[in-house]
Amino acid sequence: MKFSFRQLEKEHALSILRWRYPSPYDYYNFNVDTIQEDLCYLLDPLNAFCAILNMHEELEGYCSFGVDGQVLGGDYRTEALDIGMGIRPDLIGQGYGKHYAQAVVRYGINQYRAQQCRVTIAEFNKRAQRVWQQVGFEQMERFVKIGTEEEFVIMLYRV
Numbered sequence: 001m002k003f004s005f006r007q008l009e010k011e012h013a014l015s016i017l018r019w020r021y022p023s024p025y026d027y028y029n030f031n032v033d034t035i036q037e038d039l040c041y042l043l044d045p046l047n048a049f050c051a052i053l054n055m056h057e058e059l060e061g062y063c064s065f066g067v068d069g070q071v072l073g074g075d076y077r078t079e080a081l082d083i084g085m086g087i088r089p090d091l092i093g094q095g096y097g098k099h100y101a102q103a104v105v106r107y108g109i110n111q112y113r114a115q116q117c118r119v120t121i122a123e124f125n126k127r128a129q130r131v132w133q134q135v136g137f138e139q140m141e142r143f144v145k146i147g148t149e150e151e152f153v154i155m156l157y158r159v
């Protein structure tokens with residue numbers, strides 16, 4: 001599978017805002033009531049969102065590099081490139097996750113010259129944890145997001 005990466009454009013962002021994941025992954029759905037705010041968030045260069053495109057330039061997913069990937073309460077003192085990722089709902093659950101994750105890690109390391117990459121995943125999301133484990137990430141920490149009862153895990157990849 002061959003992918004290319006490009007800074008997220010407005011059309012990509014509008015598609016992503018409409019994506020709907022089935023429960024329990026509906027946790028990752030964007031809220032219809034906050035579309036304008038979420039659009040600004042996705043297009044803000046500080047959040048470094050990229051489109052993951054297939055060879056026909058079709059949007060298959062998105063990723064982010066940096067602060068977007070951090071969750072309040074995690075220990076981020078170690079220098080590492082934080083990665084976030086979401087794949088188009090009709091493409092998930094078919095065993096392709098590791099291919100996207102591998103491509104995102106390669107791209108991130110190249111772009112940011114990172115020595116370590118990090119992901120922060122909701123504890124319930126064993127599927128995502130499995131994908132990052134498949135490409136070499138190891139669990140380092142478990143914590144509860146400040147102001148919630150949601151548990152998260154931090155996984156690290158050493159280049």
Ligand SMILES: CC(C)(COP(=O)(O)OP(=O)(O)OC[C@H]1O[C@@H](n2cnc3c(N)ncnc32)[C@H](O)[C@@H]1OP(=O)(O)O)[C@@H](O)C(=O)NCCC(=O)NCCS
Pocket residue numbers: 021025028084085086087088091092093094095096097098100121125126127128130131
């Ligand atoms: C997380 C995501 C990238 C995973 O990709 P995917 O294509 O759905 O995952 P795959 O189908 O490749 O499955 C990955 C592994 O998880 C396993 N898996 C699936 N459901 C599982 C579950 N409930 N518990 C444990 N493992 C599970 C699969 O069997 C597979 O492992 P295997 O290769 O050993 O068989 C994708 O689902 C996604 O974008 N989800 C929405 C957003 C999200 O979850 N974000 C989290 C941050 S990355």
